[in-house]
Amino acid sequence: MTADRSVLPRQCRGQAGMPHEAPHTAPPCCAGPDRENHSGKDSTGSDAGSDAEGQRNQAVFTPDGLTARAMGISCAAACNPACSDPELRRLLTASGISAWQTDRLREVLALAAEASPYYRQALQGVDPASISARGGLHRLPLLHADVLRRAPLSLLCTSQDDVARVVTLDTSGTSGRPKRLFFSEEDLNATVEFFSWGMLSVGHPGDTVLAVLPGERPASVGRLLGTALENAGMRSVAGNMGQGAPALARLAHTEKAAVIVGSASHVRHLALAWQQAGYDPGSIHTVLLCWDSVPPAVAGLIRRIFGCRVLVHWGMTETGLGGALGCGHQGLHLREADLLAEVIDPVTGTPLPDGQEGELVITTLRRRTMPLIRYRTGDLARLLAGACPCGSPLRRISPGRGRTGEGITLPDGGSLYPADLDNILLPLAGLHDFEACWQPWAGTPLQITLYPAPAAGTDRTLRQQAEKALADSPLPAALTRHGGTMFHVARTAPQAGFGKRRIRVIPQGTPPLNSGESYHEQLP
Incomplete structure (x- = not known):
C-alpha cells in the first residue's frame, strides 16, 4: 500500500514547486513563508523578536488554505499553499468553519448510528439535527480508549475490505489488550495532504528536511511525512536515534538539512551533538517538535544552538497523526477540516470553557471507516480564546x-509530571537523559537517575548541576515537605527510542539503589 502522491491539485503542485516540474513563477499574491524573518513568538509563547507584523503580511498560514479547500471555498489560497490571497481572510471565518463542522458532525453521527454496531447502541435516541459544533456535544456519550482495546471492530462503519492499514498501540505501563485503529486509503491520503500543506508553513520548496521519526513500517508517520514532503517540493532524509546523536548531527550537516522534525528529547540530543561538532548554527532555519510534550526550556535550548525558530505540532495516532500546528505565535492551530475539539473536566466529564485546562476530546469529521466521536485523548490541554495574531x-x-494519570499526586494534593522534570533537567548540557521513580514509602520518595552525556564532566559535577537546577525551580518546596529528592548517576543509559517518558512508581520492598545503578533494568 502506498499513499496517494497527488494530494495537491495538479495546478497547485506546479505553483508549490513540486519535483519534476518546470520552475514556476508565483502569481503576485504569492509570497510564501519568509526565509529570513523568523521573528514573532514560537509555539511555547516565548518572544523571539518584534517583526511579527511584517511576517504576518507576507504569508498565509497554509492550513487555512487547506481548510478553505475542504470547505469548497473558491480562492487562490485554497489551490496554492504558497499564495497569500487577501480574499481568504474574508471568505474563511470562524463562524463559517463552525457551520461547516456542524454539517460534517451531523453526517458522521447519522453514518455511525446506522453502520456501526457500537454507535448504533451508544447513539440511541440522539437526533443529529439537535447537535452542533458549538452546542449539544455534551449530550453525546464519551468514547473511552478501552473500546479501542476491547471491541475496535464494533466502531467500523465500512467493510474491512476498505481498511488500508491497522495500527496496534501498546501503551507503556498498561497491561491487557493494546488499542487498535483502522484507516482507509482515503484517511491516509488526508494525513499526507495535511502534512504537505502544513510543512509549507514550516519549510520551503527546495529545502532538505531531516525527519527523526518512526519510518520502518508502511504508512508509518515517517513514511507519510516523506511522501508529503515530496509533494511539497522538499527533500526528505530519514534519521533514527538508534544511529546516535553524533551520527545524526553529521547526517544533518552532510545533507545540508534546513529543517529538522522530531521529538523535543531527540532533537535536543541532536542539537547538543551539533554544537559539540562545531557545525554552522545558521544553516538550519526551522525545527518542528512533535510526538511528545515540548518543555519550554528545551525549546529554548534548541533555538539557541541552531539559531532558528522552533515550531510545535500536536497529534496522535487516533487523530490520524496530524492534529494541530503552531504558526509561530501562542498555541497550535487545530486541523479543523478533520477534527472537532473540546475540553472536559477529566474527573466529571463536564465541558470546560475556553482557557481552562482539562482533557482534550476530539471528534473526527471526515473519517468514514472508523470515526471517533467524542474520543477521550487523555492529553491535557486548553482551548485558547480570541483571535491569533x-x-x-x-x-x-x-x-x-x-x-x-501521568502525574504523581503528592500527599498535599499537588502533582508532579514528567514534563516538569524535563523542563528543569534537560537544559543541562552534560545530561544525556534521566529517569525518575517515585517511592511514596521511602524517606526520599523521588529518585532520579542521571545518565551523563559522553563528553560530560564528573558524576559529582552533574549531580551538583541537577541539584541546583531543581533547587532553583518551583518544585523543591513541595518535594522537600515529603522527604526530598535523591540523585543517582549511572553510566549505561537506556537506548533512545520513541517511547514517552513516565515517572515509575516503585513497589514497596524494592531494594534501594547502589551507587551507579538504575531501576531501568529492574522494573517493567
Whole structure:
C-alpha cells in the first residue's frame, strides 16, 4: 500500500514547486513563508523578536488554505499553499468553519448510528439535527480508549475490505489488550495532504528536511511525512536515534538539512551533538517538535544552538497523526477540516470553557471507516480564546503538562509530571537523559537517575548541576515537605527510542539503589 502522491491539485503542485516540474513563477499574491524573518513568538509563547507584523503580511498560514479547500471555498489560497490571497481572510471565518463542522458532525453521527454496531447502541435516541459544533456535544456519550482495546471492530462503519492499514498501540505501563485503529486509503491520503500543506508553513520548496521519526513500517508517520514532503517540493532524509546523536548531527550537516522534525528529547540530543561538532548554527532555519510534550526550556535550548525558530505540532495516532500546528505565535492551530475539539473536566466529564485546562476530546469529521466521536485523548490541554495574531481563524489549543494519570499526586494534593522534570533537567548540557521513580514509602520518595552525556564532566559535577537546577525551580518546596529528592548517576543509559517518558512508581520492598545503578533494568 502506498499513499496517494497527488494530494495537491495538479495546478497547485506546479505553483508549490513540486519535483519534476518546470520552475514556476508565483502569481503576485504569492509570497510564501519568509526565509529570513523568523521573528514573532514560537509555539511555547516565548518572544523571539518584534517583526511579527511584517511576517504576518507576507504569508498565509497554509492550513487555512487547506481548510478553505475542504470547505469548497473558491480562492487562490485554497489551490496554492504558497499564495497569500487577501480574499481568504474574508471568505474563511470562524463562524463559517463552525457551520461547516456542524454539517460534517451531523453526517458522521447519522453514518455511525446506522453502520456501526457500537454507535448504533451508544447513539440511541440522539437526533443529529439537535447537535452542533458549538452546542449539544455534551449530550453525546464519551468514547473511552478501552473500546479501542476491547471491541475496535464494533466502531467500523465500512467493510474491512476498505481498511488500508491497522495500527496496534501498546501503551507503556498498561497491561491487557493494546488499542487498535483502522484507516482507509482515503484517511491516509488526508494525513499526507495535511502534512504537505502544513510543512509549507514550516519549510520551503527546495529545502532538505531531516525527519527523526518512526519510518520502518508502511504508512508509518515517517513514511507519510516523506511522501508529503515530496509533494511539497522538499527533500526528505530519514534519521533514527538508534544511529546516535553524533551520527545524526553529521547526517544533518552532510545533507545540508534546513529543517529538522522530531521529538523535543531527540532533537535536543541532536542539537547538543551539533554544537559539540562545531557545525554552522545558521544553516538550519526551522525545527518542528512533535510526538511528545515540548518543555519550554528545551525549546529554548534548541533555538539557541541552531539559531532558528522552533515550531510545535500536536497529534496522535487516533487523530490520524496530524492534529494541530503552531504558526509561530501562542498555541497550535487545530486541523479543523478533520477534527472537532473540546475540553472536559477529566474527573466529571463536564465541558470546560475556553482557557481552562482539562482533557482534550476530539471528534473526527471526515473519517468514514472508523470515526471517533467524542474520543477521550487523555492529553491535557486548553482551548485558547480570541483571535491569533497570525490572522488564522482556526481554533487553537495550548497543550498542558502531559496526560491524565501521568502525574504523581503528592500527599498535599499537588502533582508532579514528567514534563516538569524535563523542563528543569534537560537544559543541562552534560545530561544525556534521566529517569525518575517515585517511592511514596521511602524517606526520599523521588529518585532520579542521571545518565551523563559522553563528553560530560564528573558524576559529582552533574549531580551538583541537577541539584541546583531543581533547587532553583518551583518544585523543591513541595518535594522537600515529603522527604526530598535523591540523585543517582549511572553510566549505561537506556537506548533512545520513541517511547514517552513516565515517572515509575516503585513497589514497596524494592531494594534501594547502589551507587551507579538504575531501576531501568529492574522494573517493567
